[in-house]
Amino acid sequence: MVKEKELVINVEKLETRIALLENNKLAELIIERAEAPSLVGNIYKGRVEDIVPGIQAAFVNIGTGKNGFLYVSDISKDFEDFTLDDEMVPKPIFKKGPHAPPKIQDILRENQYILVQVVKDQIGNKGARLTTFITLPGRYVVLFPTINVTGISRKIDSEKERERLRKIIPQIKPRDMGIVLRTASNNKPFEDLKNDVEYLLRVWDQIQFKFHSLKGPGLIREDLSPILRVVRDRFTKEINRLTIDDVYQYEKILNFLDILDPQLKSRVKLYKLKTPLFLKMNIEKEIEKLFHRNVPLRSGGYITIDLTEALVAIDVNTGSFTGKKELEETILQTNLEAAEEIARQVRLRDLSGIIVIDFIDMTQEQNKKKLLNHFIECLKNDRAKITISEITQLGMIEMTRQRVKQNVVKTLSQSCPYCEGKGYIRSVTTVMMEIYRKLKEVAVNTREKKIILQAHPAIIKRYREEHSDLLTEFEQKTGIEINLESVSDFHIEDYRIMSAKSRFIIEARISGEFISK
Secondary structure, rough: OOOOOOEEEEEEEEEEEEEEOOOOOOEEEEEEEEEEEOOOOEEEEEEEEEHHHHHHHHEEEEOOOOOOOHHHHHHHOOOOEEEEEOOOEEEEEEEEOOOOOOOOHOOOOOOOOOEEEEEEEEOEOOEEEOOOOOOEEEEEEEEOOOOOEEOOOOOOHHHHHHHHHHHHHHOOOOOEEEEOOOOOHHHOOHHHHHHHHHHHHHHHHHHHHHHOOOOEEEEOOOOHHOOOOOOOHHOOOOEEEEEOOOOHHHHHHHHHHHOOOOHHHHHEEOOOOOOOOHHHOOOOHHHHHHHOOEEEEOOOOOEEEEEEOOOOEEEEEEEOOOOOOOOHHHHHHHHHHHHHHHHHHHHHHOOEEEEEEEEOOOOOOOHHHHHHHHHHHHHHHHHEEEOOOOOOOOOEEEEEEEEOOOOOHHEEEOOOOOOOOOOEEEEEHHHHHHHHHHHHHHHHOOOEEEEEEEEOOOHHHHHHHHHHHHHHHHHHHOHHHHHHHEEOOOOOOOOOEEEEOOOOOOEEEOOOEOOOO
């Protein structure tokens, strides 16, 4: 049971990291880098470049340099109604009858201009996923200006309050448009909800004006920054605290909450200590573990996670755990513990698509049922859409999980140049940011006035040619001078931080092993 939730935000010049802690354990991690900002929520004027009947989709130029991807189910007008998925994303219900759903080639034409919104970021060679079902989130209401749908947040569980809101919806819903009342609408007066809808209608008018005035494909409306987006979408009364280490973003959050929900302002804390925030909260160690294939269990067992092109394979092993009871009971306890950790890792690593879990085989049907029910319960905190199968005779569970963004490990990695792209290693940006954070940690604990940073030539080159300002800022804030040394036989993940006077190693990662004085 989750008793305490906290949002922890680390802001760097090149990277923003947002961690959700549940009972002081890392549950979710969002990483956004300045070099690859998320486009989710942005609204564009798009031009249809190519229609592919075989997959019932179109490629749409949105002016970002990479065409977006639009499925027929996200543009069809021949539907009877809509349903809302767990993320309040509308899904069309096609009309019943002898006629098949319309084909994309009958709806769109090449060079046609359309209004679209990004729902999933570009991953690899695949462009951003687009929709024509525009959503405009407000303080209390989400407006759907292009479709007719209504709903109330599932987190409002009082039936009396839900009934009150159901009666309000027809009075504030614009004709032929849709609205969903957000969790923040709970116990809010009619006038507040009405004013929010009117504000969103003015935003919609601005969007339409810009669509008609823009001559080619391009951005019409940019969504909030990653930090304010998380505050808007995730910072509810269920969150006990929000801690951030950047004073500018702290002030922006407070100003935003003046509009969104002033009662939450008291829960926002500015972190001021010299020790880096994620280090202080033990989050850095948890992020490091995301690169590990094996995840230990408290009992002595472990799970193994392997990512392939087709699916994610997870294997459960008893390891050193032998238990004090019969074999079946030992296996059940290992499987139950593994189910909790698998649910956590799937959510934390953002694993998606087909996931096959090979639990340790059990003979008793009641134990299989107990495991399945426990696993389903463990997945309830996951906001992604999940489907799950029964346990097979071989003890396997197959599940699918909705992909919203690239999984965390791939965000932090690049194809391995040492094994011709068969695996992954930390990317240059990831190593560079890791070293920068390690330098800040060293600055807190050392009396050295001059240090040497040794690293792979690609890392040193990036620092010198693109991000010398980071090191200049570090030197100004700490009074410690840094000399850079390129070491050609280093692995790209290797580095050493040494005293310039004695050449004593202060911190290092060599061949994957951390070394500290």
